[in-house]
Amino acid sequence: MAYNILKDMGMPVEERTEIMMAIGNHDENTGTAISDISAAIILADKSDVHRDRVTNTNLSTFDIHDRVNYAVTDADLSIDSEKRKVILNLTIDTKLCPVLDYFEIFMDRTMMSKYAAKYLKIWFELVINGTRLL
Numbered sequence: 001m002a003y004n005i006l007k008d009m010g011m012p013v014e015e016r017t018e019i020m021m022a023i024g025n026h027d028e029n030t031g032t033a034i035s036d037i038s039a040a041i042i043l044a045d046k047s048d049v050h051r052d053r054v055t056n057t058n059l060s061t062f063d064i065h066d067r068v069n070y071a072v073t074d075a076d077l078s079i080d081s082e083k084r085k086v087i088l089n090l091t092i093d094t095k096l097c098p099v100l101d102y103f104e105i106f107m108d109r110t111m112m113s114k115y116a117a118k119y120l121k122i123w124f125e126l127v128i129n130g131t132r133l134l
Contacts, residue, residue, distance in 0.1 A: 031112070033119035042116035043124075046109035047077045047088045049102075064097075068105055071096035085123035088113070092128055099128055110134070 011019075022038035024031070033039035051070045056062060062070065074091035092099055103110070110126060114134060117124035126134040 033116040036120060039116040039119045043077070043086055043113055046106075046113045046116075047075070049090065049106065050075045064101060064105055067097045068092075068101050072102075083123075084121070085125050086113075086117055087125045087127060089127045090129070094129070102128065 018035060018037055022035060022041045031038075031042070033042055049069055049072045051072055054062075054066050054070045056066050059070070071093045072090055073093050074089075076087075076089045078087050078089070079085075080087060090102075092102060113126075114124040124134060125132060
């Protein structure tokens with residue numbers, strides 16, 4: 001479907017193919033960075049954690065994903081081109097969930113982000129509540 005949308009937009013087949021390969025390779029169970037575009041998609045997608053993502057408003061029924069996302073009160077993905085690094089800076093309300101819960105569901109995504117940054121020959125840095133973890 002996305003391929004046809006890109007085709008209808010007049011995008012050349014080479015560009016459509018690269019975008020589709022990038023989308024297909026961003027799954028943390030099977031994917032990996034295979035191009036600059038795929039690395040950028042991985043970094044953007046795997047860094048998407050924030051309470052705005054939680055649609056369930058009943059805190060008593062939160063699963064771990066809801067709880068972790070809801071506990072993230074600030075998430076900022078920034079690029080320091082001078083130091084050649086991308087920084088994911090998170091603020092997690094530890095009254096809502098411990099930082100360890102973040103890693104329980106985001107470890108694979110964090111490692112995938114690290115390798116995507118490495119593909120781009122930059123460093124991935126993770127900062128949670130002011131503490132640099134990577």
